Structure formats: C-alpha cells, structure tokens
Amino acid sequence: MTIPLSSPDITQAEIDAVTAVLRTPRLSMGPELASFEAALADYHSVPHAVCVSSGAAGLHLALLTLGIGEGDQVIVPSFAFIAVANAVLQVRATPVFAEIDPVTLNLSPAGVERAVTPRTRAILVVHTFGVPAEMDALQTIARRHNLVLIEDACEAIGAQFGDQPDLRRAGCFGHLAVLGFYPNKQLTTGEGGAVLAHDPAHAARLRSLRNQGRSQARSGIGDWLDHAEHGYNYRLSELACALGRVQLSRIAEMLALRQAAAERYDALLRDRPVSGLELPPLTLPRRIISWFVYVVRLPEHVDRDRVHAALARRGIATGRYFAPIHLQPAWRRHPSAVVATLPLTESISRRTLALPFFNRIAASQQEEVAGALRDAIRSVI
Ligand SMILES: Cc1ncc(COP(=O)(O)O)c(C=O)c1O
Structure with missing residues (x-):
C-alpha cells in the first residue's frame, strides 16, 4: 500500500536506546524493565506497573489476578478487539456482551446495568479508539453490584476522563488496567503491554504470573527454578522496554x-x-x-x-x-x-x-x- 493504515514513529533516540541494550549482557529482566515500569506507573499516577509480552497477556493476567474463573460472568463489549472476549475464555469464565454508547462507542452504563446477573463478577471496559468510557458511572455500577472493574486501555494511553480540574488518565480508574504496545498503537514496544495496579498484592501476583510463577519474595540466582504457582512466560525483553521507555518520554x-x-x-x-x-x-x-x-x-x-x-x-x-x-x-x-x-x-x-x-x-x-x-x-x- 502506498498509504498504510498505521506506521510506528521511531526516532534515533529509540534506536540508540535499543542498541545500547544490545551492548550489555542483560537482555531480559534488567534495568530497562525497572525504569519503563517506573515511568509507566508515574505517568498514570498509580503505584505499580507490570510489563507483559502483549495486551492480550495483560488481559489474561488481570483476570487471573482478580480471581475470575469458572462459573463467573464478565461483562464485555462486542464492538472491540477479539482478545477482550478471548481473555475471558482463557480463565474459563463467560463473557456477557453488552451494548455500546452510539457516540463514544464504549460500553454504555445502561447496557452494562442490563447485563448484570447474580453470576457477574467483573466489568471489562475498553476505552475504544482512545475515547475514555463513562468511568464514574461504571464505577458506581461496579460498587453497587460488588463487581471488579478492569480497564482495557490498550487503545487509550494518555486519554483522560473527569471533570475539570480532576481529569484522570485512562488506566487509573479500575482495580487493574491493561495497556498494549503493538506497533499500531500510540506507543509501541514492537510487541508488549503492561498491567497497572493499585494494590501491592495484585502487583506481586502479576509479577509472579508473568514469570512462570516465580515468587518475588525469593529472588536471586538460586531461586530461578523455584515456582510457587502455575504461571506463564509473559515477560517483556530489555530491548522492548528500552524502546518503550523512550517512546513514553515522547x-x-x-x-x-x-x-x-x-x-x-x-x-x-x-x-x-x-x-x-x-x-x-x-x-x-x-x-x-x-x-x-x-x-x-x-x-x-x-x-x-x-x-x-x-x-x-x-x-x-x-x-x-x-x-x-x-x-x-x-x-x-x-x-x-x-x-x-x-x-x-x-x-x-x-x-x-x-x-x-x-x-x-x-x-x-x-x-x-x-x-x-x-x-x-x-x-x-
Ligand atoms: C482493545 C484492545 N485490547 C487488547 C488488545 C490486544 O493487544 P495485543 O495485540 O498487544 O495482544 C488490543 C490490540 O491490539 C486492543 O485494541
């Protein structure tokens, strides 16, 4: 195609940062991961950001971390990327597709309310195309029905919602929020994603699950083959984190x-x-x-x-x-x-x-x- 649908914006600064990583022996789980996670947490004013290998991986881990599983229903939009519903299946829960608002194209609070049943455990709200969803109304519904609220902010890094002067970034409203860094996104790491968390216990669980269930409490070389639970390899490489760190600075x-x-x-x-x-x-x-x-x-x-x-x-x-x-x-x-x-x-x-x-x-x-x-x-x- 002469004019592509999307195209990443990579400058010399990103190239230099990735090249610098290649000159070190540390290609995974090193200082770039720590600094990208700190910068993401700071940007969103949340205490924890845990990088993962994709947005889809982030959705999977967010649902697992919040204990969503068999027998639970999760309210999701159908007007969304397929990973949203697939993640619910991955944890053996049931997606319940709810209707959208015709202007914002996000889950409408009325549609969510209609979809709630005694089995509903969570609302997975997507900030579609970078337009924030009606977060205060959704938070109210979640509280009233005792549901967890997960934000899918894969398309919405930097979007804000609220009343002046209390505008807050998409990603800081839910119990957990997921970011995605595929090359068509506003910020890319090639492949990648992150989960934002408020609760330190959630952050610890996310760090364990993305790293084959390795316990954070027992870190160090001798513990590399100790696995406290069943986890996944959803780690993000140092090269990707260096790229993301520079992208976030821009x-x-x-x-x-x-x-x-x-x-x-x-x-x-x-x-x-x-x-x-x-x-x-x-x-x-x-x-x-x-x-x-x-x-x-x-x-x-x-x-x-x-x-x-x-x-x-x-x-x-x-x-x-x-x-x-x-x-x-x-x-x-x-x-x-x-x-x-x-x-x-x-x-x-x-x-x-x-x-x-x-x-x-x-x-x-x-x-x-x-x-x-x-x-x-x-x-x-
Ligand atoms: C809303 C939404 N959720 C999840 C994902 C999955 O992200 P990834 O492709 O990084 O797995 C994407 C995008 O690609 C997305 O747009």
Missing part, C-alpha cells in the same frame, strides 16, 4: 501529532461533505481523547467492503474497526454470542472504516485519502 509530542492529524481529517472531510458520512467527534464532554485510529461511519446502505476495496486499488489501506466479536466465525456459535442482542453494535459496526492514521502522516497524504474516500463512496452508491 508521548506528549506523539499524541499532539495525532491530534493534529485528526483535526486535519476533520477539516478536509467537513470542507466538502459527503451526505451521510459521519466523522468522529473531535472533542467530547469530560474527555481528552488519545487518538488511536481515525474511524468514520460511512453513509447508511453504502457497502463498506466495496469502499475498502476501491481505496485499496488506489494504494490506500483502511481497516474494519471493528467487526463485532459475537459475529466473528470464532465466536458466533458460542452460547454468549447466540444470546447477544446488540442492535446498535451491529448497525454501527457495518458502517465503520478506519482511515490511514499515524504520527507522521503528511497533509498531502490525508488530502489524497479524503479525495479517494469521496470518490469511492460515490462510485459504490
């Missing part, structure tokens, strides 16, 4: 570039509007958006796949963010999917298309995308 600059790119799309597409094409809101009350992707809603009855194909023929990549999880081949026969009644999720997801979006996207590339999108919509109407 996060304000990177989010500003993304904000500017979103504003440029907005201006370009509002300038000569296409009837029925809906743009994502640039601002939303009580929220600071961390732009992950730029997702438009095509006019009703326009075949999204034909628009996608028409743009691809012009070398422009687009993404179907998101095909609902409950309609995915992997899920649609699962009992949770069969009972899901999600008219908003289904109607919105038929229309959503992510446009090329990354820190260094040029204004000229965005003009080309906007022009091609207009042409493609007209050609398939």
Whole structure:
C-alpha cells in the first residue's frame, strides 16, 4: 500500500536506546524493565506497573489476578478487539456482551446495568479508539453490584476522563488496567503491554504470573527454578522496554501529532461533505481523547467492503474497526454470542472504516485519502 493504515514513529533516540541494550549482557529482566515500569506507573499516577509480552497477556493476567474463573460472568463489549472476549475464555469464565454508547462507542452504563446477573463478577471496559468510557458511572455500577472493574486501555494511553480540574488518565480508574504496545498503537514496544495496579498484592501476583510463577519474595540466582504457582512466560525483553521507555518520554509530542492529524481529517472531510458520512467527534464532554485510529461511519446502505476495496486499488489501506466479536466465525456459535442482542453494535459496526492514521502522516497524504474516500463512496452508491 502506498498509504498504510498505521506506521510506528521511531526516532534515533529509540534506536540508540535499543542498541545500547544490545551492548550489555542483560537482555531480559534488567534495568530497562525497572525504569519503563517506573515511568509507566508515574505517568498514570498509580503505584505499580507490570510489563507483559502483549495486551492480550495483560488481559489474561488481570483476570487471573482478580480471581475470575469458572462459573463467573464478565461483562464485555462486542464492538472491540477479539482478545477482550478471548481473555475471558482463557480463565474459563463467560463473557456477557453488552451494548455500546452510539457516540463514544464504549460500553454504555445502561447496557452494562442490563447485563448484570447474580453470576457477574467483573466489568471489562475498553476505552475504544482512545475515547475514555463513562468511568464514574461504571464505577458506581461496579460498587453497587460488588463487581471488579478492569480497564482495557490498550487503545487509550494518555486519554483522560473527569471533570475539570480532576481529569484522570485512562488506566487509573479500575482495580487493574491493561495497556498494549503493538506497533499500531500510540506507543509501541514492537510487541508488549503492561498491567497497572493499585494494590501491592495484585502487583506481586502479576509479577509472579508473568514469570512462570516465580515468587518475588525469593529472588536471586538460586531461586530461578523455584515456582510457587502455575504461571506463564509473559515477560517483556530489555530491548522492548528500552524502546518503550523512550517512546513514553515522547508521548506528549506523539499524541499532539495525532491530534493534529485528526483535526486535519476533520477539516478536509467537513470542507466538502459527503451526505451521510459521519466523522468522529473531535472533542467530547469530560474527555481528552488519545487518538488511536481515525474511524468514520460511512453513509447508511453504502457497502463498506466495496469502499475498502476501491481505496485499496488506489494504494490506500483502511481497516474494519471493528467487526463485532459475537459475529466473528470464532465466536458466533458460542452460547454468549447466540444470546447477544446488540442492535446498535451491529448497525454501527457495518458502517465503520478506519482511515490511514499515524504520527507522521503528511497533509498531502490525508488530502489524497479524503479525495479517494469521496470518490469511492460515490462510485459504490
Ligand atoms: C482493545 C484492545 N485490547 C487488547 C488488545 C490486544 O493487544 P495485543 O495485540 O498487544 O495482544 C488490543 C490490540 O491490539 C486492543 O485494541
């Protein structure tokens, strides 16, 4: 593709930091891990950050750490990346798909309330596309029903929610929160993720589980083969942590570039509007958006796949963010999917298309995308 959907923003500083690690004997569990974790905790104003090998690994460990398991129900959105529901299956619990808010595209508090049953143990809320969910309302529901609240902030590093001046970063509201650092994300480590925790016992359990159940209390060379519980290899390498540490030091600059790119799309597409094409809101009350992707809603009855194909023929990549999880081949026969009644999720997801979006996207590339999108919509109407 001439214009990709996403592209990481790697400078000489990241290259230098990763190269410096390669000149040391310490390629895993070393000083870069400690400093990246400290910087992540500091950025989110939480006491603990535990790096893991992916966002999906983080979701798995968050559910395990909070004791979610067989017989439990976890409320999740279906308008989300598939790892969200898969993580619930991994711990043998049952996902209950709930409806979204049509503006923020996040779990709606009313949809969550409707999904609560006596078996509900947790709400797994995703800050979709970097737009924070209605966290105060969700916290209230969680407290009222005695549920744990897990944030999936994989798409939302740097987003904020709250009333001025008490805006807080996505990731500090839940009992645990998960970050993801895949290369399409605002901050990348190649592959990677982290879990943010308030409770030191949760942090200790996360550190043990990501490291094959090795007990933190008994550290040191002699204890490397002592395993206190069944765990996983979800460690993040020193190279990845060095990359993440430098990326995090540039996060304000990177989010500003993304904000500017979103504003440029907005201006370009509002300038000569296409009837029925809906743009994502640039601002939303009580929220600071961390732009992950730029997702438009095509006019009703326009075949999204034909628009996608028409743009691809012009070398422009687009993404179907998101095909609902409950309609995915992997899920649609699962009992949770069969009972899901999600008219908003289904109607919105038929229309959503992510446009090329990354820190260094040029204004000229965005003009080309906007022009091609207009042409493609007209050609398939
Ligand atoms: C909302 C959400 N949750 C979880 C994940 C899983 O992250 P990873 O791909 O790092 O496993 C992703 C993204 O890729 C995501 O967008």
